[in-house]
Amino acid sequence: MKSAMMTPDLLPGVELAMVFAERKCPELKGIKHAWCDECDAAHDQEPRQLSHTYHRPKTICWARAITDQAVEHQIGICLHEYGHLLAGDCGSVVDDEAGADLAVLDRMGVEIRYVGPHELQTVELGDLS
Ligand SMILES: [Zn+2]
Ligand SMILES: [Zn+2]
Numbered sequence: 001m002k003s004a005m006m007t008p009d010l011l012p013g014v015e016l017a018m019v020f021a022e023r024k025c026p027e028l029k030g031i032k033h034a035w036c037d038e039c040d041a042a043h044d045q046e047p048r049q050l051s052h053t054y055h056r057p058k059t060i061c062w063a064r065a066i067t068d069q070a071v072e073h074q075i076g077i078c079l080h081e082y083g084h085l086l087a088g089d090c091g092s093v094v095d096d097e098a099g100a101d102l103a104v105l106d107r108m109g110v111e112i113r114y115v116g117p118h119e120l121q122t123v124e125l126g127d128l129s
Pocket of ligand 1: 037
């Protein structure tokens with residue numbers, strides 16, 4: 001299986017989001033990306049569950065199914081997870097779903113929207129400049 005050979009940060013959308021997020025928020029450097037069996041199990045129960053954080057230290061966990069998602073969704077989900085980390089750290093916004101997106105808007109200037117039958121996070125690629 002291809003996804004077993006590579007780490008999630010080599011996916012085009014995750015890599016783009018990581019480089020962008022680290023440029024906007026240098027304190028995010030050192031956050032790692034890893035496949036997670038619990039994330040896979042959560043995805044099997046609920047299709048929109050593709051990522052989580054605060055499971056392993058300084059790590060964003062990914063379900064392997066993220067490899068099937070479009071780059072815009074990979075970026076949107078990845079930035080949302082970074083938003084949880086930013087919200088949890090700085091304390092100026094509440095670390096809930098809306099708070100994570102607010103942290104991304106505040107700190108990176110990117111609006112996260114929700115589209116499709118599973119209400120997946122997405123971004124405008126042009127916003128990542
Ligand atoms: Zn996990
Ligand atoms: Zn979330």
